[in-house]
Amino acid sequence: MTFAIDMTGFVALYVFMLAAFAGWVIIGNVPAILHTPLMSGSNFVHGIVVVGGLFTLFNASTPLEQGIGFFAVLLGAGNAAGGYAVTDRMLGMFKTSDAKPEHAHGHHHGRVHHLKKKS
């Protein structure tokens, strides 16, 4: 029994197609107010490249490969850690009026709801 992944030709294309479609649908539902954290969050997600970097570094057998592999892991780790840090920080800033009773004016649980009531 083997668990090695062997993905060629059309299987790979199907994976790409489905992932792109899923990404498009998922991201399309993110409200504009969150577009900056979304972008830094998706930044964080492509930080997964660090795993690829580790794979190449572990398989490196010449100083050149080791050097470039080190560089790949260094950049990938920076990408993942930094992307997470800024996204988490930004998302922690978004608060509702309900959370602060001193200037709550009505119960707005969602923007759309609020808008419909006012117009």
Add this chain to the structure above:
Amino acid sequence: MLTQISQLVIGLADLCAAFLFMYGLKQMSSPATAPRGIKIAGVGMVAAVAASFLYLFTVEAAARPHMLVNIGLAVAALAIGGAGAWFVGRKVPMTAMPQMVAIYNGLGGGAAGSIAAVELFGARTHGATQLAVTLLGGCIGAVSMSGSVIAWAKLDGVIKKPMRFKGQQFVNAAAMIASIAVAGVIIASGLGVGGLLLPTATWIWLYFACALLFGILMTLPIGGADMPVVISIYNAFTGLAVGLEGFVLQNPALMIAGMVVGAAGLLLTLLMAKAMNRSIANVLFTNFGTPVKTKPGAIKGTERPVDASDAAIKMRYATSVIIVPGYGLAAAHAQQKLYEFVKLLLAAKVSVKFAIHPVAGRMPGQMDVLLAEAGVPYDMIFQLDDINDDFATTDVALVIGANDVVNPAARTDKSSPIFGMPILNADKAHQVYVVKRGQGKGYSGIVNALFYSPNCEMVYGDAQAVLIKMIEAVRGLGAAAA
């Protein structure tokens, strides 16, 4: 046996990571669940990175003697890169977020490019398809890396002006054609064709040099106002590069994560381009951002100044106020003062809303983050489509540090460079106050017809100083009444 167990565990960890990434991003569809979303994605990342140490049980025979060194290098790279970026990410001010995101794009692109380089130098790819995908991913990653560095330099003010020279597009095209040609040579060499003038390794170096150069050349001429689009494009590029290298390494987690991000970046790019009424090709290949001269006679009327305190009192007794903040607000570090003023208005039972244009700030959604940082609850923040009809029934529109996004010329004046761009209809409010440094033009150098309209008055001064005066004026009223 150990190899199989390692493969199984890595496979499962990566599967979990891919799921958690998508689930985490899905949680971002509301500000209430979004903080949890990034934490969920974070768990996936930690699992995938931890599991990838099991690759050590599966390494090629040639790499075995180097295992200890490689482990040391890996741990060092993870520690230095991770801790360094974490530290910077925790400290960086919110106004510098676009630069930061540009850097992260560059890091990811550089990592993808490096993976491609190792695969090529080690001659690990087999067959034309694998080689072509490796080269394509490497090229996109390298372009994203060097381009992002230039984007960072521009956003950070290191490079102040777009750099353009005659025939630039031909040079860009030449760099691109050279990359493709060199890629062809590398594929030929990989397939065993001889007599290629230079050793393969030299060609590989040349290839990455071309790609890096192309990224620099492509980004240099793009104007500062177009940076939101450029950051989004490089976000998509890096995602794509990661996805392609994932295919080369036969790692579906990289493929899925990369493609999801690629699609996300593309979507944001299209949204930004639409909000600026321009095509992506137009942003990349034409020179927008150069000052446009409008005939002075084209706009009738004069700019009428008003005192900050008078404007403040008018707002205090209004029923509804919509505030249109722009990047100028953040540049003056006046978000906190603005919210302080808004709290006074709310206490006086004035309905206050914030109207955000999609390209307010230097990247998509930056203004929302800056307001959130100042403490503005997100249910007071509205996007263009949700609020534009409300201006007509609003007493006062307060425009702070925004210019082009409220220029009615975009609706009416076909000769205006921003004609057709969706704008916030601030001019339709009964009274408009514009807080502005002086009588200068906006970021894009276009004359704003709103400033001359009869229902508009100008409050000149630094946004922070003006808001302090406004706060004092409203507080003074309260004191007088008591």
